[in-house]
Amino acid sequence: MKFRKLAAMTLAAAMAATMLSACSGGGSSETAATAAAEAGTEAAAGGETEAAAPAAEGEQVVINFFHRWPNDPKNTMFKNLIQEYMDENPNVTINMDCILNDEYKEKIRMVVSTDEVPDIFSSWSGTFAQEMIASGNVSTLTDMYEEDPEWAGKIAQASIDGFTFDGEIYAAPWSQDGKVFFYNKKIFEENNLEVPTTWNEFIAVLDALKAAGYETPIVEGLMDNWAILHYLGTMNQRMLDPEVLAKDYDAATGEFTDPAYVDVLDKWQQLTSYMGDVCVAIDHETARNTYFATGEAPIMYLQFAEITLLEQSLPEGFEYGFFNFPAFEEGKGDPKALTGAPEGFMISNKTQYPEECRKFLKWLVSEKGGAALTTEAGDLSSVDGAVNESNGLPAHLEAMEIINSASTLAPWFDNACDAAVYTVYGQGAQAIAVGDETPESVMAMVQEAAASLH
């Protein structure tokens, strides 16, 4: 009897213990890095009175680096770059951590306002950057630019602008991107078509292609809301008065009552009528790989960042060119603007080693890092001269030219306004494409969503 009771108690205790350890298990791996960082701090405590900011000689510096590229080739590229930096600077240990886009957004939003904020982390420009900065834990880097004009001078101004708020710079821009129409040169030549510069010319081209037997003159995977938002962001920018747009994209003052918004959705409806029935049931990648790359659809709205991916699925001899989104005849926005935003790295102002973090970022955001980005991942660096004949495809060079010649970089729609607004916009525009909603009814929903924010 006694034995049974003892056994029961032991079992219960064991179960409870297993449970508790299971609970704390998740936390311990996360805190391991911080614990290591703290150990470093304690070691530094002695020297701190003499030399506060720069890490003392021989002291072990631990930097937590968090980004959103767990996939190759970028993950390996970062690993190699970090290893190289650590070899050059034996006193520095960089702990890299990464998770993919949406999960990254969730996690960084959760930790940025806490003490767990990573020392260096990646950020989109626009509203996302603002949200990060609003946490109060992002360090301003304006003096870093001022102190080192040689380094700062090599970074594309348009990229810096995406991270400048109230005159202060908050990030070191890493990559830049742009969204343009890619077109099949051969098909355009066969049908004697010119690259359109205005909306009516664009529609005329689409009509001509349709007449020539192309069922889907332009293709998009409308299952992906973000792909729709890329269109709408550009179309709003081209159509609306910039002042109205700025007021509406601001969560505190957004109304979306200008009739031009309905015009934009009317044009969206018109455009989707050229995309065929299938577009609502496929995603962006399918559209790119099985429609554009096969020549079935001659035009597609793509990012420069997709060049490398596209090249992998193109048949021999496929030639493509770029043209920026055409201007609306009645549009009030700048038709020379290019939709596309930079991404960059921020430094937390809670970091123990601000100088070391800056040193590493300057090393990373350089011609060397930029060249690695282009050669290994096919992305365009924000550093001047990082993309050149030796490491980029001809398309990359042409893309750089388009980015540099753009009057301004307009942010992605989902970086430009609040998620409550763009989610409704994306779902509404999708519903327009399948004939479920009208431009007027969608704008009514958008107005309601915008009003709920203030």
Place this chain on the structure above:
Amino acid sequence: MGCVILKKKRNVEAFLFTVPALLFLGVFVFYPLINNIVYSFQSFTLSSATKEWVGLKNYQTLLSDGIILTSIKNNVLYAVISIIIQVGFGLVLAAVLEDVAFRKVAPALRSVYFIPTILSMTVVCLLFEFVYNPQMGLLNSFLEAVGLDSLAKVWLGSKKTAMYAVIAVSQWQSTGYIAMLFIVAIQKIPKDLYEAAEVDGASKIRRFFYITVPQVRQMFFVTMILTVSGAFTVFNEPYILTGGGPGTATMVLALHMYQTGFIKNNMGYASTIAILIFVITAALSSVQFFSFGKKEDA
């Protein structure tokens, strides 16, 4: 006297055994639940440092939110179809497999029907994306092959078919599981009931309705709760297959909650939607619990 002490000791032992489970429930079920109720009266985002009290504002939004209506409609559709196919058809399937005529092939068929259940939902959904693909998908290709071209559709891209296409995936996956539960219940039915009925000249259909169905009533209760609460908390299928689209045609409550919380970054209102889901599933479960429980007494 000794007997009483022994009983008490046993009670302590019994209680000790429940402690880990109670602790587990407390930490992972009751604490978050209560917390969630508090959150539903607040307004905050994932990155906000403080939570602002907004009283009943989130509940007002809930009442005026059009997507909630669409979602509930879709969830109800999900539940109705799931009951008909999974519970109804699952029971028939179980009865057929347990029939003497199928004795030889039943084990093999049971495994075949059960296989979808052990596949990951994500894998199943990705598979069905290929099945539904309008260009090269199996479904449309099949329809064309048998000369029914006119029935080929853009399954996931049309508001008319998208919800049914999503629901069908769950039926394909879960019917085998429910059938398996019924098989277990049917195997527990005393054989002499069937033998007596057979002697009395009852047909197979009559035996099904007058012996099998009443005898598996308990299992009915379990499977109904499983399918209905499953239907009101469904998330994976619409999330992976359509993301709630086209427009909001395939939006369900759990997906709306997720999008509100993690995409629109409005955690307070998302908590309110969570409360709604909780109330609906709790109410449905208790209705089923009490209605089935009473029959048991009678």
